[in-house]
Amino acid sequence: MEPELLGEYLPVFARAAWLTLWVGLTGIVCAVVVGLACAVVQHFRVPFARQLVSAYIELSRNTPLVVQLFFLYFGLPKLGIVLSSATCAIVGLAFLGGSYMAEAIRSGLEAVDDGQSQSALALGLSRGLTLRHVVLPQAVALAMPAFTANIIFLIKETSVVSIVALPDLMYVAKDLIGTDYNTREALTLLVAFYLVILLPISLGAGKLEKKVRYAAFGS
Amino acid sequence: MSTTLKRLAIGAVTSALLLGGLAGCGGNPSSNSSNSFNTLEQIQAAGTVKIGVFFDKAPFGSQDSTGTFVGYDIVYGERIGQDLGVEVEWVPVEAASRVAFLETGKVDIILANFTVTAERAEKVDFLNPYLKVSLGVVSPESGVITDISQLSGKDVIVVKGTTAETYLEANNPEIKLTKFEQYTEATSALLDGRGAAWVTDNTEALAWSLQNPGFTTGITTLGPQDTIAGAVTKGNTTLLKWLNDELVTLGTENFFHKDFDLTLKPVYGDAVSPDDLVVEGGKV
Amino acid sequence: MPPSGLDVLFQGTNFLRLLGGLWVAARIALISMALSVLLGVPVGVLMTSRNRVIKAVTRVYLEFVRIMPQLVLLFVFYFYVTMILRVNLSGETSAIIIFTVWGTAELADLVRGAITSIPAHQYETGYALGLTPLQVQMHIVLPQSIRRLIPAAVNLVTRMIKTTSLVVLIGVVEVLKVAQQIIDFNRFTYPTASIWVYAVVFALYFITCYPISLLAKGLEKKWALSSQPSH
Known part of the structure; x- marks a missing residue:
């Protein structure tokens, strides 16, 4: 191991880490939006849309992101749809993550006792208000463990976006192995950077989980 | 919790860890990895030589619709196998992993349009060239x-x-x-x-x-x-010498001109003259 | 869209090659899963230990393997560990080893969860009835643990199969690599092949994983119901 090489590569990896985080977080936000929409459709048993959502969830959960990305990046242009690398990565993460987020939110919604919504409705709250003020706050707390697990899962999944030429951590590591042949230094930094990104999230998630569990049980 | 079960479990896991640890101590990463390649004798004794080639770079190395490897590098590799008297096992490689494949002994020889550079020559041993580029x-x-x-x-x-x-x-x-x-x-x-x-x-x-x-x-x-040459793992001198001698032999029969006619001419037509590309006998 | 794009699959042995590639992926997943079960059960039992050192070691192992993207683990092992250990391992063997390291951690955690979910009063009742510790394990703890364990373990199989799509990046010729070869070789005759071939690979993964997911869901429902009275 040559320390000066680690120093030389550090800025390259730092830039790549930003990209990993940026793609990951944007993808997660989109996945939450998709997931929320799907969960609401399923919760209110919206006809037709519900079947569509179930089909989407099964497709998304039973296929790998790598294949989804290859299809988006190398397949779609044959239909005249050329999406940029970043768009492909975010669409891919949203497609994959949407179903996981939907399941997390749905399980949260289901866990809230039905009696509570009925009481709220009986008190004259509209369905929308009941959802917003009574059901969702508790559902979010209950769904939190699954939710944070999904966030970690999706950031880990970003490690494959290099196949669509996005210069993330994996991409620069492979690039340095291929051009400078300093395999050891490149891989050490790769592992270190993923630890720096994911360890705090994982530890934070554990703490948060304890907190909201208390809140949920306390209600 | 049954103590019998626990003991069994502890035994299994500690022995696995020990094994892993022992293996880990065996290698000093900075020293010359003397065991990571097969010498000429070992290859001939094993009866197969592993050659790393491109699988998606026609007309140099690619796979046809039955999965068979074809191309300029393949014709050269087949001849090496034939003259070594062993079977050839084709290993598909990517450009960026060619050095790593040699370093970790995943292949014996790389014949994948490998341009000779000073940085690469620090990590692998190049043969004499067979193409100009x-x-x-x-x-x-x-x-x-x-x-x-x-x-x-x-x-x-x-x-x-x-x-x-x-x-x-x-x-x-x-x-x-x-x-x-x-x-x-x-x-x-x-x-x-x-x-x-x-x-x-x-x-x-x-x-x-x-x-x-x-x-x-x-x-x-x-x-x-630049020139393009085959490469072997750093320090594999027996194989290197044999392959360089082989290049001289092949030069006497104008092997690479024939290889050019067979694999490259159908693509280049008259746009490229073989003498612009081909190197015979390992000498530019 | 000319229909010829899909026809490329029926040229030569293309479709069979694609299935062969899928089998390579499935084989990696199945062997790794079998090894993970063999190793994961004892490691899981070990995780319930009160010994601090054992607890710390297993915890670090589990956290590390869970936090690192599988692709990173694959790369480190394939390009680095094999170099240090001076062993020559193929991409497929490396993949099986890394998937087993990962699968063992996941399965061990499931085993740990299943064992610790058995309430203490059940052990006590067992002992009070005069059962030996081994008998308590065999007749009370294991049967219940297994029911909690199996649906999640079946789910792990689908995760493993999906994760095999990464091995293409360490040079294993599996279904995606075969797909790329077919697309590239037929670029002139079937210029739009890529969308069809990737769609078929997508479908193949779905057809492989969906039934296993259904099985996991079914088992979960069935056993969740039948184990209800015991609470």
Whole structure:
């Protein structure tokens, strides 16, 4: 191991880490939006849309992101749809993550006792208000463990976006192995950077989980 | 909790950890990895030689619709196997993993359009060359690139771990590179309009643009003239010597001119003369 | 869209090659899963230990393997560990080893969860009835643990199969690599092949994983119901 090489590569990896985080977080936000929409459709048993959502969830959960990305990046242009690398990565993460987020939110919604919504409705709250003020706050707390697990899962999944030429951590590591042949230094930094990104999230998630569990049980 | 079960479990896991630990202590990473390659004798005793080749780079190394390896490098490799008196096991490699494949002993020889460079020569032992090469720039006919300055600020496609990547990063930092792991991915991206040009070895550039209507090699020679050679793991002197002697023998029968006629001529036609590319006997 | 794009699959042995590639992926997943079960059960039992050192070691192992993207683990092992250990391992063997390291951690955690979910009063009742510790394990703890364990373990199989799509990046010729070869080789005759071939690979993964997911869901429902009275 040559320390000066680690120093030389550090800025390259730092830039790549930003990209990993940026793609990951944007993808997660989109996945939450998709997931929320799907969960609401399923919760209110919206006809037709519900079947569509179930089909989407099964497709998304039973296929790998790598294949989804290859299809988006190398397949779609044959239909005249050329999406940029970043768009492909975010669409891919949203497609994959949407179903996981939907399941997390749905399980949260289901866990809230039905009696509570009925009481709220009986008190004259509209369905929308009941959802917003009574059901969702508790559902979010209950769904939190699954939710944070999904966030970690999706950031880990970003490690494959290099196949669509996005210069993330994996991409620069492979690039340095291929051009400078300093395999050891490149891989050490790769592992270190993923630890720096994911360890705090994982530890934070554990703490948060304890907190909201208390809140949920306390209600 | 049953103590019997627990003891069994502890036994299983600690022994696994111990084994792993022992194996880990055995190797000092900075020392010369003396066991990671097969010597000439070991290869002949085993009866197979593992040759790393490209699987997506026609006409040098690719797979046809039955999965059979074909191309210029393959014809050379087949001859090596024949003269060694062993079977050839083809191992598909990517450009960026060629050095790593030799270092970890995953292949005995690399015959994958491997350009000789000083950095690579620190990590692997090159044979004497069998091809001459420089870089070429492929661009769509709708926006032909004839001078490298036209690429300033544009997206240019390269394959990771190729001399094109190293050259452009060192000499033309103003160009934005989009890098792919595999040739198929790079060429698909070019076809889909994801870059203004693709920079690669001029041998491939010419071959590819001749096969793909709508594309042309606007710059046929860029950067210094290099050579392409086979490579073996650093320190595998017995195999290296045998292969260099083999090149001399092949030179006496003009082997690579025949190889050119068989695999490259159908692609290049009269656009390229064999003497522009081929190196016989390992001497430029 | 000319229909010829899909026809490329029926040229030569293309479709069979694609299935062969899928089998390579499935084989990696199945062997790794079998090894993970063999190793994961004892490691899981070990995780319930009160010994601090054992607890710390297993915890670090589990956290590390869970936090690192599988692709990173694959790369480190394939390009680095094999170099240090001076062993020559193929991409497929490396993949099996890394998937087993990962699968063992996941399965062990499931085993740990299943064992610790058995309430203490059940052990006490067992002992009070005069059962030996081994009998308590065999007749009370294991049967219940297994019911909690199996649906999640079946789910892990689908995760493993999906994760095999990464091995293409360490040079294993599996279904995606075969797909790329087919697309590239037929670029002139079938210029739009890529969308069809990737769609078929997508479908193949779905067809492989969906039934296993259904099985996991079914088992979960069935056993969740039948184990209800015991609470």
